[in-house]
Amino acid sequence: MLVVENISKHFSGVAALDNINLEIHAGEVTAIVGENGAGKSTLMKILSGVYADYEGRVLLRGKLVTFSSPKHAQECGIAIIHQELNLIPYLSITENIFLGRELTAWGGLDKKAMRLKTLELLKRLKLNLDPDTLVVDLKVGQQQVVEIAKALLTESEVIIMDEPTSAISDNEVKVLFEIINDLRKENKAVVYISHKLDELFKIADRYVVLRDGKLIESGRMKDVQTNDIIRKMVGREVRLVRNRSSKAQNCELLEVEKLYLKNPERSGEYLLNDISFCLNKGEILGVFGLMGAGRTELLEAIFGQHPKYTSGAIRIGGKEYTYSSSIEAIKAGLALVPEDRKKDGLVLGLDVQKNIAITTLKEREVLGLLHMGMETELCEKYRSDLNIKSSSSKQTAGSLSGGNQQKIVIAKWLATHPKILLLDEPTRGIDINAKNEIYKLMLDLTGQGLGIIMVSSELPEILAVSDRVMVLSEGNVTAQIAIEEATEENILKAAIPKSI
Template sequence: MSQPTFVQSTASPLLHMSNVDKAFAGVHALKNAELRVGPGEVHALIGQNGAGKSTLLKVLTGVYRRDAGQIQFAGEDVNFTSPPQAQRAGIATIYQEVNLVRLQTVAENVMLGHEPRRFGFIDRARMENRAREVLGGMGLDLDVKRPLADFSLAVQQMVAIARALALDARLVVMDEPTSSLDDQEVERLFGVIRRLQAQGVAVIFVSHRLDELYAVCSHITVMRDGRTVHQGPLAELSKLRLVSVMLGRGEQELVQQGQTGFQRVAVKKPAGQPLLEAHDLRRPPHLRGVSLGVMEGEVMGLAGLLGSGRSETARAIFGAEPGGGELRLNGRAVNWRSPQAAIRDGLAFCGEDRKQDGIVPEWSVRENLTLALLPHLTRAGVVDRAEQRRVVERFIGRLNVRCSSPEQPIRELSGGNQQKVLLARWLCTSPKLLILDEPTRGIDVGAKAEIQSLISELAGEGLGVLMISSDLEELLEGCHRVTVLRDGASVQTLEQTELSEAALLAAMAHGTDPLTDPSTLSDHEAPAHRSAP
């Protein structure tokens, strides 16, 4: 690869981090890292998981102390020793994993840590009015007196963003802020970012979704192996060139390997028998009649806007939130009233929130990986350590989990490797059906390609997969069919020959097919190349 490229702005930066080093146990997480952000600039910060992005931001906000280097903010040398100190200086951070108090109200979360007070007590009226004001500026009308736990993960993410905006920050750091949002919510967030930019507030935007970067960012910093390898205007980089710089590989090599992150991957239609059949699933108010089927060896996609019932459908099938309707597995009627019953019949479920519902952060890779298999590894209350070790080594190798050892705490792994461990947790139970809710949420292009390839490989071996994704491109790339939900009901199932972005968007928005609604087609799209429904 060529030498690092740095195109410096002539304007005085709001933030300038230079020659930053940080090592853990002698291993460099950052080495001479650079980040320069101008006032009112929306600046993309990208790199593979483990490239050093999160470490750099944690050094900036005082979570970690740097070993070397300099940080200047608003023209002054700074050395924040805690996140609250960084907040007081004008830096607000929104983390990918919602870091709020779910049992407190929306208003309490928006104003967390800076509640208005009167005579030494929290002024609840002022707090709630300020929360409504901030949320209203984002186009959200929420009951701020309700507990945050009453709302979906996507709404919680928007509340986390509102909390940062309530701080009146000069720099807002957004770490994967769209990972739980649908297209409509993403556009709303982009509107908020543009308003911040107009007010002179700078934004550092971390995302693995390349289209989002080009939609909202003007400049970019690319990191690889703890180093800054590129800085400059984003418009000067094509998508292919950007992925090439991020992965450290030639552009032609990426095209040949299909790791561009935006190329369609052909998938063969499965020849298996019906595995799961769901008919008229109901659980008011979220599910009002969902019907779908998954074949052996098929990757069935589940699409829909925020609130359409995608996650609720998965949880209903898995027995976590059972309701009415009919379920059949291999032609046999089933009625799972708990996840344990579903697991016994060969189902597995990876939820969308890794931190909340997936990993046990303080446990090792070994302990996390074999969590679902423990009943089969235990005899008379004693775990068969030799068999556990064989299982762990097998799946670490098969899924290419990058860790120093099976005893490494899983919290130290990158997001992509954590996701691989969660997949391994279920695969080692030899399931018949694997339910995946946002399986590539918050992971980089390289890890995403590995997981997509693994899903395709598993389907090729006969495993049925039900995959929920907010990323239409991911559904188009890897699914044999896609069932679209709208307002808690299934409105259409698109065969592989019918799949297109226009068809998905039409069904999601209107429950229509672009064949019968030409207004949903762009000028260059025509129905002639698609089979009749």
């Protein structure tokens, strides 16, 4: 279907892709795996027409193609569904699907025909919704289906999905996989990019491993196992050794008692319901929950982001804490590494140093002016402590890889010498090496007496790192499990809402 021959792409002298050869077959799902910076997104950008200048050839159905623009690639039958969806929130499903290719009749829009076609597409994708629904009212998973419908409308033969499951619940993943299976039956070629290896084993037929811009190996999914692929991605085996000891709980560090969070959008409903728990010094509390369980909201409420809607008591080190603002939270010794580091964690346009320094500027004020020497010192300390890879401390944060960006966010919080670290999906979208560095760092920090609350939607991560697991479901604590007794099964069981 789609053949890539000797593709190379250089960015200012550095090879992002080095002589890649691969074939993508119709009626199969091809998984592309690799660490961040391995060249996955560069390859996808070439295939979808974002980059027009590269070495090598792309053949579609045996014919040489050079895409001049994403639109051109789409017309040739290649559709890409990005991690960040490209839909217009205040237009309806129909209007979004037909955007840029509206049907016309008598010089006006043929709304009836478009609506019918949309209905048909939605039916095919088993999305039982009115085509006139506004996209803003859809769940993320449903929006993804709308994107797929868009691809089907243009009769795309190749559908590329970039991390499609990163923001959707397990149920929605199931639906998505059913759709992908249908696409496979319709003889479409699906290219699937994901960090979640266990997913790939459920859905993919073939795999392609990229590392440092080179194609390391490709083959059939059924011939390999997770560990084989991981080894090829990183070139070495990774394992986390953790000596755990669950101590008696004494609430010396943090005590949360009867915490409620009202839903600001719907009065009478609660996002968090009667949450009570403790955190000890040197302990990692893993918080697991499905989408919508209230994981992020819990951390935000503790960090003083919803003071108007929060009620309940929080004590830090035995002292009452009023959760009224982030300023208050930082004073109390809290630090929050947010889920979306680009949106909430970093100022991408500022350099590494300024990002790290931002939380502690006050400490380096001399006669009202910032002491640059001290700031550089601070930055260099964390750059080497956390192994942040940047060409210099003056490199802009936005130009770094996800793992390094995450380390900067952590560094800026460590600079405040927190007592409690709140980590929201600390390893989302970062490569395995950086993941392991962050796990190791977390263990080091607990060794120094810090308490960590880690929210994660990945069970293996929860089980590997936590001392204790707290499970949230629809805003309630449904289980608190000591790590010795925790298994994937009993955690998941507690996480699944009872209403389903």
